[in-house]
Amino acid sequence: MQDHELRAALRRSLADGQFDRTERDEFRAWLENASPDGHRRAVCQSMAFDLAREAVEQQSVPLHSALNWLERIVKLLTPLASAGSPQTVAEACFSPQHQCAARIAQLFDSARRSADVCVFTITDDRITEAIESAHRRGVKIRVITDDEKQFDPGSDVERLARAGVPVRVDRTAFHMHHKFAIFDGALLLTGSYNWTRSAAQNNEENFVLTGEPRLLRPFAQLFEELWRQFSS
DSSP states (O other), X not given: OOHHHHHHHHHHHHHTTOOOHHHHHHHHHHHHHHOOOHHHHHHHHHHHHHHHHHHHHTTSSOHHHHHHHHHHHHHHHSOOGGGSOGGGOEEEEEETTSOHHHHHHHHHHHOSSEEEEEESOBOOXXXXXXXXXXXXXXXEEEEEEOTTGGGSTTOOHHHHHHTTOOEEEOOSSSOOOOEEEEETTTEEXXXXXXXXXXXXXXXXXXXXXXXXXXXXXXXXXXXXXXXXXXXX
């Protein structure tokens, strides 16, 4: 199914604000037959969010119906742990050819307990909105970032802090230049990718996802060390 076909199918499903058993079974059958990877699932989820937002803005579908529809779509798009534990995840994402920002947003949407973020800067509102949404759901989020970059035009760091997300910054003359995040203590994202619009649209960037414990442990340890170090 091509992107335009997928969007049309989602639009038809949303038109009546329902997601009945037949539509659910058809969508599940597509997932089983197409076996979309993480990038493809992220594209589909991004389409669903866009369509739901459009429907609400145009008042063609009531807000509660659009949210219920969106919730069902996201649940189907989120791979079951039994189909492959986080330890088996091995995924690479490259910008600008892949939907990197949508994939990162999906990780926050799927987070259940925690997300520890250690990145140089955050200016992409799509990611920021996903962080805020996860925070409102009760996901424990902590953000470490660079002290100078937080004041850049377009930086969302102060916005996150005002929303109640715990934020800490380095206090040195040098940069806090890491770009990694740990989701639910089980999935590591790391790479060159800055969480910015320019990285998503223009730069040649990358990140990888892995649930390998031998990589998770040192990154988690580093995060805790930096969190303590930047406490004052």
